[in-house]
Amino acid sequence: MDQSLEEVKGEEKAVYLTEGEDRLAPAERILPLVRDAFDQSDYGEVHGEIQELHPSDCADLLEFLNRDERGRFVDVFGDDMHHETLTYLEGTVQEEVLDRLQPQQLAEAFRELDSDDALDVIEDLDEEERERVLAAILPVDREVVRESLSYPEESAGRLMAKEFVTVPLEWTVGQAIDYMRASRDLPDDFYDLYVVDKELSPLGVLPVSRVMRSKRGVSIETIMSTDLHIVAPDLNQEDLAYEFRQYNLSSAPVATPEAGMVGVVTLDDIVRVIDEEAEDDLFKMAGLGAEDMYSRALQTARSRFPWLTVNLATAILASLVISMFDQTIERLVALAVLMPIVASMGGNAGTQTLTVAVRAIAMKDLTSANALRFIGKEIFVAVINGAGFAALAAIVTLFWFGDSMLAMVIAIAMVGNLLVAGLAGALIPLILERLNIDPANASAVILTTITDIVGFFAFLGLASWLLL
Amino acid sequence: MDQSLEEVKGEEKAVYLTEGEDRLAPAERILPLVRDAFDQSDYGEVHGEIQELHPSDCADLLEFLNRDERGRFVDVFGDDMHHETLTYLEGTVQEEVLDRLQPQQLAEAFRELDSDDALDVIEDLDEEERERVLAAILPVDREVVRESLSYPEESAGRLMAKEFVTVPLEWTVGQAIDYMRASRDLPDDFYDLYVVDKELSPLGVLPVSRVMRSKRGVSIETIMSTDLHIVAPDLNQEDLAYEFRQYNLSSAPVATPEAGMVGVVTLDDIVRVIDEEAEDDLFKMAGLGAEDMYSRALQTARSRFPWLTVNLATAILASLVISMFDQTIERLVALAVLMPIVASMGGNAGTQTLTVAVRAIAMKDLTSANALRFIGKEIFVAVINGAGFAALAAIVTLFWFGDSMLAMVIAIAMVGNLLVAGLAGALIPLILERLNIDPANASAVILTTITDIVGFFAFLGLASWLLL
Numbered sequence: 012m013d014q015s016l017e018e019v020k021g022e023e024k025a026v027y028l029t030e031g032e033d034r035l036a037p038a039e040r041i042l043p044l045v046r047d048a049f050d051q052s053d054y055g056e057v058h059g060e061i062q063e064l065h066p067s068d069c070a071d072l073l074e075f076l077n078r079d080e081r082g083r084f085v086d087v088f089g090d091d092m093h094h095e096t097l098t099y100l101e102g103t104v105q106e107e108v109l110d111r112l113q114p115q116q117l118a119e120a121f122r123e124l125d126s127d128d129a130l131d132v133i134e135d136l137d138e139e140e141r142e143r144v145l146a147a148i149l150p151v152d153r154e155v156v157r158e159s160l161s162y163p164e165e166s167a168g169r170l171m172a173k174e175f176v177t178v179p180l181e182w183t184v185g186q187a188i189d190y191m192r193a194s195r196d197l198p199d200d201f202y203d204l205y206v207v208d209k210e211l212s213p214l215g216v217l218p219v220s221r222v223m224r225s226k227r228g229v230s231i232e233t234i235m236s237t238d239l240h241i242v243a244p245d246l247n248q249e250d251l252a253y254e255f256r257q258y259n260l261s262s263a264p265v266a267t268p269e270a271g272m273v274g275v276v277t278l279d280d281i282v283r284v285i286d287e288e289a290e291d292d293l294f295k296m297a298g299l300g301a302e303d304m305y306s307r308a309l310q311t312a313r314s315r316f317p318w319l320t321v322n323l324a325t326a327i328l329a330s331l332v333i334s335m336f337d338q339t340i341e342r343l344v345a346l347a348v349l350m351p352i353v354a355s356m357g358g359n360a361g362t363q364t365l366t367v368a369v370r371a372i373a374m375k376d377l378t379s380a381n382a383l384r385f386i387g388k389e390i391f392v393a394v395i396n397g398a399g400f401a402a403l404a405a406i407v408t409l410f411w412f413g414d415s416m417l418a419m420v421i422a423i424a425m426v427g428n429l430l431v432a433g434l435a436g437a438l439i440p441l442i443l444e445r446l447n448i449d450p451a452n453a454s455a456v457i458l459t460t461i462t463d464i465v466g467f468f469a470f471l472g473l474a475s476w477l478l479l
Numbered sequence: 480m481d482q483s484l485e486e487v488k489g490e491e492k493a494v495y496l497t498e499g500e501d502r503l504a505p506a507e508r509i510l511p512l513v514r515d516a517f518d519q520s521d522y523g524e525v526h527g528e529i530q531e532l533h534p535s536d537c538a539d540l541l542e543f544l545n546r547d548e549r550g551r552f553v554d555v556f557g558d559d560m561h562h563e564t565l566t567y568l569e570g571t572v573q574e575e576v577l578d579r580l581q582p583q584q585l586a587e588a589f590r591e592l593d594s595d596d597a598l599d600v601i602e603d604l605d606e607e608e609r610e611r612v613l614a615a616i617l618p619v620d621r622e623v624v625r626e627s628l629s630y631p632e633e634s635a636g637r638l639m640a641k642e643f644v645t646v647p648l649e650w651t652v653g654q655a656i657d658y659m660r661a662s663r664d665l666p667d668d669f670y671d672l673y674v675v676d677k678e679l680s681p682l683g684v685l686p687v688s689r690v691m692r693s694k695r696g697v698s699i700e701t702i703m704s705t706d707l708h709i710v711a712p713d714l715n716q717e718d719l720a721y722e723f724r725q726y727n728l729s730s731a732p733v734a735t736p737e738a739g740m741v742g743v744v745t746l747d748d749i750v751r752v753i754d755e756e757a758e759d760d761l762f763k764m765a766g767l768g769a770e771d772m773y774s775r776a777l778q779t780a781r782s783r784f785p786w787l788t789v790n791l792a793t794a795i796l797a798s799l800v801i802s803m804f805d806q807t808i809e810r811l812v813a814l815a816v817l818m819p820i821v822a823s824m825g826g827n828a829g830t831q832t833l834t835v836a837v838r839a840i841a842m843k844d845l846t847s848a849n850a851l852r853f854i855g856k857e858i859f860v861a862v863i864n865g866a867g868f869a870a871l872a873a874i875v876t877l878f879w880f881g882d883s884m885l886a887m888v889i890a891i892a893m894v895g896n897l898l899v900a901g902l903a904g905a906l907i908p909l910i911l912e913r914l915n916i917d918p919a920n921a922s923a924v925i926l927t928t929i930t931d932i933v934g935f936f937a938f939l940g941l942a943s944w945l946l947l
Contacts, residue, residue, distance in 0.1 A: 202670045219688045221667075243496060245498040250496065279746060282750060286724070296834075297830050299835065304853065315864060333815060360783070376772055400791060
């Protein structure tokens with residue numbers, strides 16, 4: 012049994028992933044070793060461990076370390092790190108590591124990266140850092156990166172790989188096979204051949220397996236699949252992801268009518284986009300800006316400040332509504348006790364509707380074709396739940412304060428506010444979308460402003476009208 | 480120029496996706512045609528349109544229709560629909576369509592589906608419906624589906640395709656090529672060959688292109704890649720998705736030590752998992768259960784009721800806190816006016832921290848290795864923003880009520896509540912995760928309960944201590 016098989020057997024045991032096993036991630040396993048090595052300034056064995064670490068795990072390790080340890084890690088283990096580690100790092104940590112790497116380490120790392128990976132690192136840098144990195148890499152790579160940077164951010168042009176294999180429409184299977192065997196500047200591994208015309212416009216696609224299993228004399232044209240979804244380089248990544256999801260694509264050629272095919276986007280790029288967009292929507296709904304877990308505290312505080320300021324303003328608006336009824340509250344302090352209930356239930360019920368709407372709009376499931384039906388349904392849901400919680404709130408009020416009129420006031424205010432909440436939760440994202448504003452961005456704050464104001468106004472207004 | 484090329488040229492123009500173009504989705508384009516056909520009971524041309532629709536677009540069309548139209552659509556166009564349409568439908572609509580299809584239509588549809596697609600439809604059905612569908616399909620397919628159903632829900636076994644290509648370790652490239660050329664029961668297209676030992680345990684993987692570009696005499700063993708991530712069929716889909724993301728996998732063999740390789744999971748399965756998990760987290764944070772956009776209103780209302788009930792209970796808890804200070808409020812009604820500000824700012828600031836933590840835990844970026852650092856940073860952020868908003872709130876209060884002691888009270892309460900909010904936003908999800916409870920599920924309601932109670936208690940308590 013030779014050595015390569017030994018390795019295989021060993022590896023097989025190591026990565027058999029079974030449910031319920033508590034696995035320690037490689038980064039977590041090595042973290043204490045690194046800290047011990049730092050304590051004792053004895054790095055001997057750790058060098059080897061770092062060299063064998065998958066770049067993705069090495070990136071995790073760097074992220075687990077604190078800022079000081081990170082600097083030291085790059086100084087000591089910079090040459091052991093796999094060059095792809097850079098591409099797996101979160102923004103803040105990535106900049107730190109790039110800053111710390113020596114120019115020749117930087118140049119080496121980028122020389123070995125694929126063009127799309129290199130771009131992925133460079134596009135996130137600020138102007139100054141970007142120039143420093145560009146200066147360190149080979150002129151030929153620099154040109155490629157600069158060209159890619161000319162496409163808009165978050166576009167197909169930024170995501171695409173520039174390595175792909177094309178064959179002319181006129182070829183036979185035999186010609187294609189001979190070409191693949193003989194040509195030296197093809198990518199290491201590839202899965203599809205793109206069939207192009209004389210202007211290099213993509214006409215069809217062909218899995219390598221289909222070529223291999225056809226007779227040599229068969230014409231490429233007859234076996235290629237023409238179900239192509241050609242994408243322009245400026246297409247936004249969100250629309251691109253939609254196209255992949257909707258049509259179950261594994262790859263899409265990127266082309267312009269003038270230049271023909273210039274790249275290919277594959278499903279692994281789309282996975283990254285989907286993760287990004289999902290996080291984006293989740294964060295926007297909570298009023299979070301561009302931060303990551305590793306941003307400095309001061310920077311994080313600053314990025315969260317604007318949203319909280321908007322919330323302070325809307326809270327003050329709600330307070331103004333309350334202050335309109337200060338004399339009513341003075342005479343019946345139970346109102347002050349109960350009023351947050353109505354406002355809070357409206358906020359929560361509205362957020363449910365809002366979340367469904369924001370997600371459905373992002374997935375293109377909610378469009379003008381079914382908006383009216385969605386709004387109608389949400390109103391119906393609000394009426395049902397409004398009635399239920401009106402009854403519950405009235406019972407609680409009756410037992411607590413023994414005041415049937417007060418119970419009636421809270422019940423009416425509850426139905427009203429839940430109805431407004433359902434309507435607002437459905438309408439706000441639809442209106443924002445129509446105005447070309449990302450619904451995830453502003454929906455939540457508008458909704459709670461409305462439910463707070465309506466909640467306080469309905470409850471206190473009814474109370475001053477009916478009870479005093 | 481023959482006909483196939485004509486088609487290609489036509490298609491090329493049709494799907495050149497460019498940024499900024501307002502494209503009408505195919506389902507939206509055909510929707511009015513279908514409604515016109517219904518109005519005039521004249522279906523002639525629409526049959527052809529439906530036949531040419533991509534199954535994914537046909538599913539969208541069905542979802543855009545209302546319940547009555549949907550039934551009629553299935554009756555009229557059931558035979559025109561591509562059989563894969565079923566796999567693209569949301570749960571509620573899927574059941575409606577299955578219910579409406581004739582048994583022989585059902586049998587036909589499932590006969591043409593891949594085993595994993597058929598499973599995907601069947602696994603979501605309730606017991607009765609499932610038996611009806613199983614009875615309609617071929618016995619051999621039924622066996623395959625039943626076997627897959629024996630794996631846990633949301634596991635690799637449910638996701639995997641059972642069609643894959645294996646070659647023995649001992650073969651040469653020439654033998655592999657001859658096998659691929661001669662064998663008739665291989666999948667239509669495939670991208671990787673799996674290298675297995677005599678027990679069918681996976682040892683390596685080999686892209687078809689690499690086989691094709693190697694000399695016939697070369698041994699498979701020397702060119703295969705041994706970087707395999709073998710997965711047990713019971714592995715949870717969330718862990719599976721993590722493995723794909725972490726190691727940039729395009730596929731993973733599913734195997735057990737006893738049975739050897741039983742299937743393969745590919746990246747397109749993972750895309751679906753990622754979408755599901757992202758929606759799941761987003762919905763859970765808003766207290767949404769298992770609903771989709773097409774659920775009936777009554778069912779939707781019922782599924783949202785429990786979360787709102789929990790919120791009612793916590794709102795009443797907050798009211799109890801307020802009622803402890805009713806005499807204070809009676810003497811100084813400005814307290815009732817201002818108290819929601821402190822509570823609401825705590826809720827919003829805490830939600831920011833919470834959202835970052837929930838997402839980071841889901842992505843395995845926040846673990847015990849960096850939890851303390853994360854908590855420390857969030858406290859620091861809370862202190863900075865707490866100080867800022869304490870000052871702002873104090874200034875507003877001073878101008879509004881001209882009461883410097885009241886301004887001091889709101890300032891202290893604000894710092895305190897934002898500090899608690901930051902701490903709770905970081906700790907709650909970490910503790911829930913440690914208790915094996917999905918942090919997305921319960922974090923938000925626990926957090927706002929805490930920030931409401933602390934907010935009201937700190938503000939009103941300080942006020943009654945310092946002002947009266």
